[in-house]
Structure formats: C-alpha cells, structure tokens
Amino acid sequence: xxxxxxxxxxxxxxxxxxxxxxxxxxxxxxxxxxxxxxxxxxxxxxxxxxxxxxxxxxxxxxxxxxxxxxxxxxxxxxxxxxxxxxxxxxxxxxxxxxxxxxxxxxxxxxxxxxxxxxxxxxxxxxxxxxxxxxxxxxxxxxxxxxxxxxxxxxxxxxxxxxxxxxxxxxxxxxxxxxxxxxxxxxxxxxxxxxxxxxxxxxxxxxxxxxxxxxxxxxxxxxxxxxxxxxxxxxxxxxxxxxxxxxxxxxxxxxxxxxxxxxxxxxxxxxxxxxxxxxxxxxxxxxxxxxxxxxxxxxxxxxxxxxxxxxxxxxxxxxxxxxxxxxxxxxxxxxxxxxxxxxxxxxxxxxxxxxxxxxxxxxxxxxxxxxxxxxxxxxxxxxxxxxxxxxxxxxxxxxxxxxxxxxxxxxxxxxxxxxxxxxxxxxxxxxxxxxxxxxxxxxxxxxxxxxxxxxxxxxxxxxxxxxxxxxxxxxxxxxxxxxxxxxxxxxxxxxxxxxxxxxxxxxxxxxxxxxxxxxxxxxxxxxxxxxxxxxxxxxxxxxxxxxxxxxxxxxxxxxxxxxxxxxxxxxxxxxxxxxxxxxxxxxxxxxxxx
Numbered sequence: 001x002x003x004x005x006x007x008x009x010x011x012x013x014x015x016x017x018x019x020x021x022x023x024x025x026x027x028x029x030x031x032x033x034x035x036x037x038x039x040x041x042x043x044x045x046x047x048x049x050x051x052x053x054x055x056x057x058x059x060x061x062x063x064x065x066x067x068x069x070x071x072x073x074x075x076x077x078x079x080x081x082x083x084x085x086x087x088x089x090x091x092x093x094x095x096x097x098x099x100x101x102x103x104x105x106x107x108x109x110x111x112x113x114x115x116x117x118x119x120x121x122x123x124x125x126x127x128x129x130x131x132x133x134x135x136x137x138x139x140x141x142x143x144x145x146x147x148x149x150x151x152x153x154x155x156x157x158x159x160x161x162x163x164x165x166x167x168x169x170x171x172x173x174x175x176x177x178x179x180x181x182x183x184x185x186x187x188x189x190x191x192x193x194x195x196x197x198x199x200x201x202x203x204x205x206x207x208x209x210x211x212x213x214x215x216x217x218x219x220x221x222x223x224x225x226x227x228x229x230x231x232x233x234x235x236x237x238x239x240x241x242x243x244x245x246x247x248x249x250x251x252x253x254x255x256x257x258x259x260x261x262x263x264x265x266x267x268x269x270x271x272x273x274x275x276x277x278x279x280x281x282x283x284x285x286x287x288x289x290x291x292x293x294x295x296x297x298x299x300x301x302x303x304x305x306x307x308x309x310x311x312x313x314x315x316x317x318x319x320x321x322x323x324x325x326x327x328x329x330x331x332x333x334x335x336x337x338x339x340x341x342x343x344x345x346x347x348x349x350x351x352x353x354x355x356x357x358x359x360x361x362x363x364x365x366x367x368x369x370x371x372x373x374x375x376x377x378x379x380x381x382x383x384x385x386x387x388x389x390x391x392x393x394x395x396x397x398x399x400x401x402x403x404x405x406x407x408x409x410x411x412x413x414x415x416x417x418x419x420x421x422x423x424x425x426x427x428x429x430x431x432x433x434x435x436x437x438x439x440x441x442x443x444x445x446x447x448x449x450x451x452x453x454x455x456x457x458x459x460x461x462x463x464x465x466x467x468x469x470x471x472x473x474x475x476x477x478x479x480x481x482x483x484x485x486x487x488x489x490x491x492x493x494x495x496x497x498x499x500x501x502x503x504x505x506x507x508x509x510x511x512x513x514x515x516x517x518x519x520x521x522x523x524x525x526x527x528x529x530x531x532x533x534x535x536x537x538x539x540x541x542x543x544x545x546x547x548x549x550x551x552x553x554x555x556x557x558x559x560x561x562x563x564x565x566x567x568x569x570x571x572x573x574x575x576x577x578x579x580x581x582x583x584x585x586x587x588x589x590x591x592x593x
Contacts, residue, residue, distance in 0.1 A: 203263030209270030400534015426454030
C-alpha cells in the first residue's frame with residue numbers, strides 16, 4: 001500500500017476506520033483494505049489508484065476520491081449497523097456479490113445503493129481475494145506465484161485494438177520504453193510533448209528540401225510515432241490518466257501531422273527546381289480532417305443510441321472471429337501507424353509530391369470504405385437517437401450567428417433524410433461555385449448566402465435521423481474545400497499557404513469541440529462560436545474576400561489575418577479551458593485514424 005502512495009493506518013473495525021478517515025484531509029483519496037487481503041500488487045493498483053473513477057473496488061479493497069468521501073462515511077455507518085445486526089447491507093445484496101463478504105466489499109454495495117457508481121476493474125489473470133481458511137490462503141498464494149504481475153502490467157499497457165503496424169512493429173518494444181519512463185518518474189504529458197517536439201524537428205528537416213533532410217525527417221517522424229505510442233502506454237502502465245493528458249495526446253497528433261505536411265510543402269519549394277505542392281498539402285489536410293469528423297460524428301450519433309441491431313454490424317462481428325480479416329480491415333482504413341509509416345518511408349526515398357499523391361489516394365479509398373460501412377449500418381439498424389446525441393451533432397455542426405438566427409425563423413420540412421439532403425445540396429453548390437466561377441466573381445458569394453440558408457434549415461430541428469450524422473461532415477467539407485478552391489484558383493502569391501493556416505486554425509477549433517464533448521464537458525461556449533462566425537459565416541467571409549480583394553496580395557493578407565484571428569481566439573480559450581478544467585480524468589483510446 002505504501003508503494004502505491006498510501007499512508008497506512010490500522011483499524012479494528014468500521015467505527016475506528018471512520019474515526020481515522022475523519023482526520024484525513026478532504027482533498028486526499030482514501031482506501032479501505034482488509035488486512036487478510038492476498039493478491040497481486042497490480043490488482044490493488046487497478047482497484048485503488050485509477051483517477052478516472054469516484055469509487056472503485058476489488059475483492060477486499062475499496063477506494064474513493066474526495067468527491068465521494070461523504071458518501072463513503074454514510075455507507076460505512078450503514079454497513080456497521082447492518083453487520084452488528086447480522087443483516088444484509090442492501091436489499092440487493094445477493095449471490096452476485098456473495099464472493100466479497102469483506103467489510104470493504106459490503107461498503108461498496110452500500111455506496112452503490114446510495115447512487116455512487118463503483119468501478120470494478122477487470123483483473124483477468126490477476127488475483128485479489130480475502131481467504132478465510134488455511135486452504136484458501138494456500139490456494140491464493142499459489143495463484144499469486146503462478147502469474148507474473150509485471151508481465152500482465154506490461155501487456156495491459158498496450159492498447160487493446162490497434163493497427164497492424166503499431167501492434168507488430170512498435171508496441172513490442174515501446175512498452176518497455178514506457179516502463180523505463182515510469183521508473184524514472186516521467187509523466188505521459190512529458191512524453192507527449194517530446195513526441196511533438198520530435199515531429200516539429202522532423203518537419204523542419206523536411207523543410208530544408210535536401211535528400212539528407214528528407215531522410216532525417218522520415219526517421220524522426222517514426223521516432224515521434226514511437227513516443228506517441230509510448231505516452232499512452234505509460235498512462236496505462238502507471239494509471240496516470242488525466243483530462244489534460246487526453247487532450248494533449250489527441251491535439252498534438254493532429255498538430256504533428258499537419259505541421260509535417262507544411263514542412264514537406266516548404267521543402268518541395270526549396271528543392272532543386274522548386275515544386276509548389278501547397279495545394280496538395282492543403283488537400284491532404286482537408287481530406288484527413290473530414291475523415292476524422294465522419295468518425296467523430298458517427299460515433300457521437302450512436303454513442304448512446306437505444307438498440308443497435310444491424311446486419312452490417314452483425315457481419316462485422318462474425319468477421320472478427322477470422323483473424324486475418326481483422327488486420328486487413330484495420331489496414332484498409334489507413335490508421336495513424338500505417339499512414340505515418342507510409343509518409344516516413346516515401347519522404348525518405350521519393351519526393352513530397354509523391355508523398356501527397358499517396359496520401360490523397362490512400363485516404364480517399366479509406367474514407368470511401370469506412371463511410372460506406374457506416375452508411376449501411378445507419379440504414380439497416382433500428383435505433384432511436386437520444387437528445388444527447390442530437391445535441392452533440394448540433395455542437396459538431398458549428399453553426400454561427402447567421403445560421404442560428406435563420407434556424408430560429410424557419411423550420412425544415414419533416415422527413416428522415418431532409419437534414420443531410422439539405423446539407424449535401426448546400427455544400428455541393430458552395431464547392432461547385434468555388435471551383436467553377438472565375439476568381440473575383442460574385443457567384444461564390446451568392447452560393448455562400450444560399451449555403452447559409454440551407455445549413456440553417458438543416459439544423460433547425462433536432463438531428464435524430466438515421467443519416468443526420470452526415471450533417472457535420474458535409475459542413476466541414478463545404479468550408480474547407482471552399483477555402484482550398486478559392487485560394488488555389490486565385491493565382492495570388494502565397495494564397496494557398498495562407499489558406500493552409502486558416503484551415504489549420506479552424507480545424508483546431510473543430511477538434512477541440514470533439515474532445516470537449518468526449519470529455520463530458522460539453523461544447524465550447526456560444527460566445528466563442530459566435531466570435532469565430534461559425535462555419536457558414538467564415539465561408540461567406542472568405543467568398544467575400546475572393547470577390548472584393550482581387551488586387552495583388554490583398555487576398556493573401558485577408559486570409560492570413562482571418563487565420564491569425566481565429567487561431568488566437570480558439571487557442572487561448574482552449575488552453576484556458578483545459579488547464580482549468582474540472583472535468584473527470586479520462587483516457588481516450590481514440591480512433592484508429
């Protein structure tokens with residue numbers, strides 16, 4: 001117990017334990033452990049030190065966070081009274097909990113009956129028991145000796161469902177790096193930061209435009225990915241979960257990849273002969289960001305859906321029993337491990353243009369595969385979306401003041417597919433105008449105005465339809481592709497790099513929204529969404545820039561100013577929120593992509 005960070009005190013009974021607890025500072029986690037406990041240290045670690053849960057228990061041991069201290073004291077009083085009278089602690093105490101008749105186990109039941117959730121971690125091959133006879137004691141000690149506690153801890157540090165490249169080429173040794181870091185007191189956030197710095201150095205090497213720089217960039221990108229795997233494994237190995245850590249891990253992954261794209265684009269322009277691949281770099285970022293929002297939107301729409309029946313899902317479950325299909329399907333989606341490995345190798349041996357071609361082709365095929373599967377699941381399942389899911393989709397839509405005002409005045413027609421249809425039509429018209437109208441034309445402005453109206457109609461009712469999860473991805477595609485098309489077709493010097501910066505700033509805002517929702521803290525405040533104008537407002541502003549600022553460099557200056565303004569507002573508010581957030585500690589296993 002001392003090795004796990006607890007100050008150990010002995011109590012003869014529950015009453016004395018309550019008296020001892022009264023002297024412990026209110027800000028400290030406390031634990032109750034039966035002195036007869038026999039088991040693995042890691043079993044106790046899982047049960048008593050995980051910061052994500054207000055209360056947790058394993059047989060013979062119970063812990064609570066400061067927020068559940070009062071509930072613990074009440075549960076202890078109930079338990080002491082029930083034990084003294086020879087009665088069950090709760091009416092629900094039955095055979096399902098009969099294996100843990102210890103005082104900590106019965107207090108855990110009392111906590112649950114008082115509406116305090118108690119986590120019971122899966123121990124697998126680990127032992128945690130309170131023997132009451134010599135025979136049980138001997139058996140427990142034999143079970144403890146038969147299982148290598150440290151080997152189990154190392155195995156459990158690796159993410160359960162990961163990509164082929166990560167599972168077979170990174171995790172076999174990165175788990176040992178995680179243990180090395182844990183033994184030296186390093187935190188997951190420090191490793192995450194080291195991964196970011198390594199990736200930024202890789203981007204700097206790529207920006208040199210030399211073959212040696214490209215080779216170094218590829219090697220450093222792989223090292224950054226090893227560290228990226230290590231931080232999560234370190235968090236699981238040492239149970240150092242935190243809201244801040246989950247946000248840093250997710251946000252830095254995006255920052256590393258997109259900074260590397262920029263480094264490649266700069267390097268291409270500095271290479272022999274010079275090659276302008278900024279449009280390809282921006283296209284790759286747009287495609288990857290849209291892939292992510294499809295993942296996020298679909299998952300949020302079905303996070304707590306009532307019922308989950310789908311022939312497509314059933315087929316997927318059956319295929320999971322055939323090992324090689326699992327790996328094939330994970331590789332097809334081009335997850336982060338496979339994607340970064342491909343980028344690193346191609347950077348070292350080819351050119352930035354080929355790297356981006358490969359990314360665009362590979363990510364397009366992956367997007368088609370995953371989106372088709374999700375469409376089939378949505379159309380064939382019988383599920384009822386909840387108010388929470390509809391709220392999450394509305395937050396992901398990122399509607400600004402213009403769309404919110406229009407949505408309050410008009411309502412879309414009824415029908416299960418009207419929302420995604422309106423979003424699709426509006427997005428298609430906007431992208432078509434940006435691609436086909438001459439630069440400086442007012443047609444994109446008119447299309448942006450119509451897009452704002454259709455976008456408002458799409459979100460004017462709760463998004464509870466089978467395909468309503470497509471609405472946020474359509475909006476992302478409209479905004480990002482409009483910026484890309486107008487900048488690429490403008491012919492204005494440096495317009496595309498400025499557009500890259502703008503899309504990166506807006507994408508950060510959208511990722512931040514996702515991670516706030518996942519952390520259970522809700523979307524960013526409405527003042528922030530209104531300040532950065534929402535997706536429809538920004539699209540209209542960029543279209544106006546393209547129509548009005550046709551003079552040399554004016555369009556680039558306007559895009560740069562908008563990018564800086566959005567970046568400042570969203571990053572300052574985001575950092576303020578996450579640093580001061582009181583959200584519960586989390587560890588997000590994340591999407592493969």
